[in-house]
Amino acid sequence: MELGNELMRMEVKLIRIPMGLVATWVMLALLAAVLGYFHASYWGVWRIPGPVAMPFVGNLPLLARDSRWSTMRNTILSVYQPSHLAKLVPTMQEVIESATQNLLSDKEEDIIFSDFSLKLATDMIGQAAFGVDFGLSKPFNDSAHQSNDNGVHDFINQHIYSTTMLKMDLSGSFSIIIGLLVPILQEPFRQILKRIPGTVDWKVEKTNRTLSSRLDEIVAKKMEVKDRESKDFLSLILKARESEAVSRSVFTPDYISAVTYEHLLAGSATTSFTLSSVIYLVAGHPEVEKELIEEIDGFGPRDQKPNANDLQLKFPYLDQASVVKEAMRFYTVSPLVARETSKEGTWVWLALGVLAKDPKNFPEPDKFKPERFDPNCEEEKQRHPYANIPFGIGPRACIGQKFSLQEIKLSLVHLYRKYVFRHSPDMEKPLKLEYGIVLNFKHGVKLRAIKRA
Numbered sequence: 001m002e003l004g005n006e007l008m009r010m011e012v013k014l015i016r017i018p019m020g021l022v023a024t025w026v027m028l029a030l031l032a033a034v035l036g037y038f039h040a041s042y043w044g045v046w047r048i049p050g051p052v053a054m055p056f057v058g059n060l061p062l063l064a065r066d067s068r069w070s071t072m073r074n075t076i077l078s079v080y081q082p083s084h085l086a087k088l089v090p091t092m093q094e095v096i097e098s099a100t101q102n103l104l105s106d107k108e109e110d111i112i113f114s115d116f117s118l119k120l121a122t123d124m125i126g127q128a129a130f131g132v133d134f135g136l137s138k139p140f141n142d143s144a145h146q147s148n149d150n151g152v153h154d155f156i157n158q159h160i161y162s163t164t165m166l167k168m169d170l171s172g173s174f175s176i177i178i179g180l181l182v183p184i185l186q187e188p189f190r191q192i193l194k195r196i197p198g199t200v201d202w203k204v205e206k207t208n209r210t211l212s213s214r215l216d217e218i219v220a221k222k223m224e225v226k227d228r229e230s231k232d233f234l235s236l237i238l239k240a241r242e243s244e245a246v247s248r249s250v251f252t253p254d255y256i257s258a259v260t261y262e263h264l265l266a267g268s269a270t271t272s273f274t275l276s277s278v279i280y281l282v283a284g285h286p287e288v289e290k291e292l293i294e295e296i297d298g299f300g301p302r303d304q305k306p307n308a309n310d311l312q313l314k315f316p317y318l319d320q321a322s323v324v325k326e327a328m329r330f331y332t333v334s335p336l337v338a339r340e341t342s343k344e345g346t347w348v349w350l351a352l353g354v355l356a357k358d359p360k361n362f363p364e365p366d367k368f369k370p371e372r373f374d375p376n377c378e379e380e381k382q383r384h385p386y387a388n389i390p391f392g393i394g395p396r397a398c399i400g401q402k403f404s405l406q407e408i409k410l411s412l413v414h415l416y417r418k419y420v421f422r423h424s425p426d427m428e429k430p431l432k433l434e435y436g437i438v439l440n441f442k443h444g445v446k447l448r449a450i451k452r453a
């Protein structure tokens, strides 16, 4: 018994000493892993000038630096959550139905589909983000539309102008061209040229001012009405501004105007371009059109409206698994994403459009092949997970991704139930693009819409 007890004490001692050591080693390993994690990005780019990682916390403090942006993002995030997006389906459906009435008169004639899709996408943002009916895609015989027609046309023209002038090549304004050659001179030149009538910089400035003042009117009206129930992007910002002291200092009137304008541009030109490019590409690939229409018709009778869940699950060929995804790869609407390093002010560009055409990840990159995204296909299985990121990646990735995909899918289901599309003989081949901050069609997408039996 004595011997037994002695042996047990020895065993406990033997175990106690290594347990302490093991715990210390585990702690050290954990610490090293945490430090390694936060410094990994630094070691990968240690030759490149930029903020040096701080001891123990690496670059972590930089993530919290832009508190104004994060307050903003957190405030509006709920507008883009799936549960809220699901509630937007009927509103989206209404806008699409109303827009489609306008698509085709009885005679068969070509339409500029890219104009149609820009009006549709702008109206959609108007309703969902601002709680405002721009009425751009309303039928022409609508009396409200007629009485408002001039104003609306001005608005859309200014919007189109301001979107298309965001260029990054030699066809842009003089200050942009100078900026491409000597970046430091861009802003001083812009400041001077915007004051000289007749220059492109002056025209851009003038258009942007008019557009901003129209958006300011919308913001001012919203502030007056104070509708507590509505849950659009603007109402959420205004409510946050009223309820929290911190938000009042973040959401100054100028800042609200700027983000409203940013939202209009970010949400309409991109979605509109994507919708047009899907229709254009499908029109040139009859085998894809056939499979797509089969899937859409297979969903149910034409008057059965898909809900958010149906859109997510019942259209795999149309959805992210194939056609839309491949069209977004083929024409990457947002070809460049820019970041400015916090300390050195160095610009870092992520070329999404170049990534999307890398033959290592996308063999025959200039072919439109939706099946390359089929989850069972070898190409898809072997591809790097970040090879196709049209909405960007990380904490600043596109906030409207789910919103725009829901809108695009709903529009496509509705359109293909009624029409098929063919390239207009007046359209150039290959399609000419204009490279700006977002991609655009140089001469629009001209299509013939043929009513389905």
Ligand code: HEM
Residues within 6 Å of the ligand: 073, 125, 129, 262, 263, 266, 267, 268, 270, 271, 274, 333, 334, 337, 338, 390, 391, 392, 393, 394, 395, 396, 397, 398, 399, 400, 401, 403, 404
């Ligand atoms: C096909 C449609 C769209 C594409 C391809 C697209 C693409 C992008 C990309 C590449 C970025 C930059 C991400 C980054 O910096 O890493 C971005 C940011 C953004 N997008 Fe989109 N976008 C689309 C639709 C929308 C829509 C519909 C909205 C609004 C309803 C929207 C609102 C925004 C906003 C507010 C940002 C800035 C986010 C931030 O800085 O926190 N986008 N988008």
